[in-house]
Amino acid sequence: MPASVLIVDDEKNILLTLQTSLQLAGYNVELAAHGQLALEVVSARPVDVVLMDVKMPDMDGLTVLARLMELKPELPVIMMSGHGTIDTAVKATQLGARDFLEKPIARDRMLVALRNALKHQAALEELRALRAEMGRYDMVGGGPAMQHIFSLIQRTAPSEGRVLITGENGTGKELIARALHQNSRRKGGPFVKLNCAAVPHELIESELFGHEKGAFTGAVSMRRGKFELAHEGTLFLDEIGDMPQAMQAKLLRVLQEGELERVGGAETLKVDVRVIAATNKNLEKEIEAGRFREDLYYRINVVQIHSPPLRERREDLPVLIDTFLKEACARNGRRPLSLSPDALAVMAAHSYPGNVRELRNLVERLAILCEGPTVTGAEAAELLPRSKGAPPPAPSDAPSPPGPRAPAPAAMPPGAPGGFRPRADRTFREQVEDAEREILLFALAHTQDNVTEAARLLDLERGHFYKKLKALGIKRGSQDTGTPENH
Numbered sequence: 001m002p003a004s005v006l007i008v009d010d011e012k013n014i015l016l017t018l019q020t021s022l023q024l025a026g027y028n029v030e031l032a033a034h035g036q037l038a039l040e041v042v043s044a045r046p047v048d049v050v051l052m053d054v055k056m057p058d059m060d061g062l063t064v065l066a067r068l069m070e071l072k073p074e075l076p077v078i079m080m081s082g083h084g085t086i087d088t089a090v091k092a093t094q095l096g097a098r099d100f101l102e103k104p105i106a107r108d109r110m111l112v113a114l115r116n117a118l119k120h121q122a123a124l125e126e127l128r129a130l131r132a133e134m135g136r137y138d139m140v141g142g143g144p145a146m147q148h149i150f151s152l153i154q155r156t157a158p159s160e161g162r163v164l165i166t167g168e169n170g171t172g173k174e175l176i177a178r179a180l181h182q183n184s185r186r187k188g189g190p191f192v193k194l195n196c197a198a199v200p201h202e203l204i205e206s207e208l209f210g211h212e213k214g215a216f217t218g219a220v221s222m223r224r225g226k227f228e229l230a231h232e233g234t235l236f237l238d239e240i241g242d243m244p245q246a247m248q249a250k251l252l253r254v255l256q257e258g259e260l261e262r263v264g265g266a267e268t269l270k271v272d273v274r275v276i277a278a279t280n281k282n283l284e285k286e287i288e289a290g291r292f293r294e295d296l297y298y299r300i301n302v303v304q305i306h307s308p309p310l311r312e313r314r315e316d317l318p319v320l321i322d323t324f325l326k327e328a329c330a331r332n333g334r335r336p337l338s339l340s341p342d343a344l345a346v347m348a349a350h351s352y353p354g355n356v357r358e359l360r361n362l363v364e365r366l367a368i369l370c371e372g373p374t375v376t377g378a379e380a381a382e383l384l385p386r387s388k389g390a391p392p393p394a395p396s397d398a399p400s401p402p403g404p405r406a407p408a409p410a411a412m413p414p415g416a417p418g419g420f421r422p423r424a425d426r427t428f429r430e431q432v433e434d435a436e437r438e439i440l441l442f443a444l445a446h447t448q449d450n451v452t453e454a455a456r457l458l459d460l461e462r463g464h465f466y467k468k469l470k471a472l473g474i475k476r477g478s479q480d481t482g483t484p485e486n487h
C-alpha cells in the first residue's frame, strides 16, 4: 500500500504543487490548510508522515508539531520554512521533527527526506515486532505455578484491567508485566517502567508527571513524565509499596480521572495508560500499618498475579537452567554445555534466596568458568554460594577437574574496605553505618559512579542500593540526577 503523506500549509499553490509531485512519486496525499485540521486528520486516520510549514496563521507549525508529538510521539514530521533560521530548525528538531526543508522546496531533497523518514519508521516497527515476538518466549517454566501464571496472563492481558503482581525480588515480576503488555492490544505502544523505590522521594512526582521548565531549581527544560511517555501503552510501577504517601494520593487521582498536570504546569493533560504494579511487600499489612492507602490498593489490585519464590517451584529448575545455560553459552561464544545429574542435584538443593535472578547469574558463571563439555557436580558445588555455617558441599562425581575456580559472586576487588577499628566515640549502630557507607562509596568509586554496576558488585538489588545511599546520606557524583533508569 502506498505511504500516506499529510501536507500542512496555508498557501494553496504550495499545497497543490507538492501534492502533484508526491502523487507522481506514488504517495497517497492528504491536504490541510491549517494546523487544527492537521491535528484532526492525524487523530482520525493513519498518516505515515507529515510535511508541514512553520509559518502559518492561527497556530504556527511549531505549536502544531508539539501537539502532534503529544498525540503520536513516533509520527515522523518534516518541517518546511521559507524563513529558515538555524534557531527554528533547532527548535523543530528539539520538539521531535525528523527533518527540516527550506523553501522553495527542492523536489529531490523532499523525496529523500520522505524516504528516510519512512525507512526509519519501518525499522522502528520491525524492532517492535521483534520485541513482541521475543516477549512471548521470555518466560519459561512448565510446573503448575508457572502454568497458572501463563493462564492468568492469557486471560488478563487483552483486558484493560489493572494488575498487581506480587512476589519476592527476582521471581520474574517484571517479565510478567512485559508479557501482559506484549499480549495486550497496547503492544504497539510503549512499555514504560518506573521503580518507585529507586527514585528519591522529592523527584518522584516529576518522574511520574513530568515538569515544566523552571518548575523547580534544576528544571532547565520541560520534561515529560512516565505517564505521558506511556500514553497508549503500559506503565509498570515496580515496588509500588515504596511510593511515598503524598504521591499515592496523586496517583489515585490519575487512575480515577486519567488526567494530570506536569509539576509547575497549569494545563491538564489526558493520558490513556494501563497501569501494572508490582511489589515484594504485603500491601494489606502496609495498609494496616497506615503506610499504604486502601483506596489506591483497590484501584491497582483488579487482578492479582502472584509469582512464587523459586524454592516453592523447584520443578521449573531443569528447564530454567537449560534455557539460561544455552543463552549464556551463546552470549559467551561457547559450545553448549550440559549438566551432569550430580550438578543438577547440587543446584536443586540450593535455596536461591535471590530467586530466578540468582539462578541466572549462577548459570552464567558456570558457562564462563566450567571447562565442559559437561558441568560436574563438583564444579557446580564450587560455584554455589555457601550458606552460613554450612559445611563445604561434597558432590559425588569426584574427582573435581583442575578447571578455573570462580570468585565468590560478590567478591570485592582489591583495595576493598575491610579493616575494622572499634571506636569508643561511636555507638554500635553508627559504626555499622560507617562500615556500610565505606563499602557503598568504595563500590561507587570502583565502578565510576555506575549504580547498576556498583549494586551488582555488592550483590544488591539496585532499588535497595538507592535506598541505602539515601539512608546513609551519600550524595553521588555529577550524574546523580535521580533518574536511575538511565544508568
Ligand SMILES: Nc1ncnc2c1ncn2[C@@H]1O[C@H](COP(=O)(O)OP(=O)(O)OP(=O)(O)O)[C@@H](O)[C@H]1O
Pocket (backbone or CB within 6 Å): 138, 139, 140, 141, 167, 168, 169, 170, 171, 172, 173, 174, 175, 176, 238, 280, 356, 357, 360, 461
Ligand atoms: N520464568 C522465567 N523465565 C525466564 N527467565 C526468568 C523467569 N523469571 C525470572 N526470570 C529472569 O530472572 C531475572 C529477574 O526477573 P525480574 O526482573 O522479572 O524479577 P522481579 O521479580 O521483577 O525482580 P525485582 O523485584 O528485583 O525487580 C531476569 O533476568 C529474568 O529474565
